[in-house]
Amino acid sequence: MACRSTSPSSSSAVEKIPSTSIRVLRSVEAVRRWRRPHTLDRRTVGFVPTMGALHEGHVSLIRAAARENHHVVVSVYVNPAQFGIAEDLGSYPVTWAADSAVLARLDRELADDGAGFLAAGVSAVFAPSTADMYPAGFPGQAPDSPGSFVTLTPISSVLEGASRPTFFRGVATVCMKLFNIVQPDRVYFGQKDVQQTVVIRAMVRDFMLPTAVVIGPTVRAPDGLAQSSRNVYLGARRRAVAPVLHDALRAAETAYSAGAGARDRDAILDAARSLADAVLADQMALAPAQRVRFEIDYLSLSDPETMQELAQVDPARGAILSGAIRMLPVEDPQPDEDRGHSDGPLVRLIDNIIIQPADTAAA
């Protein structure tokens, strides 16, 4: 039988991140080969899916996976199926060299701190091609495009899904593929993308996937802005105003905590909206060359499991306060101004705060 020729990435030579023992696996078959002995040895695998452009939010998830598993696998894959046709697939930050350095640093930290971690390092990074991930061809990005997709309704069409109609279909589809390839004992997702965590939990439950879903807390900059790969688009002027979303959600949380009568949706969300309106009014009083404009996409008070909007919070159940804002491109950019990655396009920021059920909060 004729042998198929192999590219360097699929040859049997083992690729590693330089100066580390982190394997770089670029094909489904390579992951399967790596995974098999660990199943037989009963060594657990924790999996952290990412789209690269790694930051402290990703690092915190990798550390969590290393505390609880013998092996940690990180995927770096910019999944086209979760980008809408008009979204930023073409400019999404791809930073392989910097990501490798982050993983190498973490690998050393895990090796040096044997006491805190079960894993002695990062075992592998899975960086597949789209041809490998979508054998039937480039996935459709339009709502009615043909293809093999995992869909969860109605969760996928509210909030983030209302603004990004194919987003959760793309996320669920790629995560189903990744979970089938890596076969993790535990998967790690960040609280920052709260609706994504609800979708993944529902998918794991509804399709009986043999993996535990672990959610890590949102990692923030000192001024409260949630770390996010897309923050690189902001540039200095918009970055200074970007914490407004977190500040607005905190105002809503404070209104809730204030108690009497403050369990009502309007009382809670009006506090967030007032804060955002005041920040915007201050900005609009500035000259175009100095100001920052943003639009609120949504501010939401929703059920922790279904993400359906709530009229009132049941303290025994808790709730999710979440929001999204669109930071508009700066006006009148100055010649030496740092406008951000890709000349500072419109950036959509999301964030959330969980109102814990009363019993949990008291514990």
Ligand SMILES: Nc1ncnc2c1ncn2[C@@H]1O[C@H](COP(=O)(O)OP(=O)(O)OP(=O)(O)O)[C@@H](O)[C@H]1O
């Ligand atoms: N600030 C953060 N704290 C904790 N986890 C995070 C944070 N930001 C992202 N994550 C998690 O990291 C995982 C990979 O996310 P991803 O690679 O899309 O990064 P991102 O910063 O969310 O990117 P983007 O800016 O495109 O939304 C997801 O589970 C996501 O929720």
Ligand SMILES: CC(C)(CO)[C@@H](O)C(=O)[O-]
């Ligand atoms: C989970 C994920 C890696 C799927 O592409 C992505 O949605 C992300 O990075 O949050």
Ligand code: BAL
């Ligand atoms: N962090 C979720 C990936 C996305 O927004 O495309």
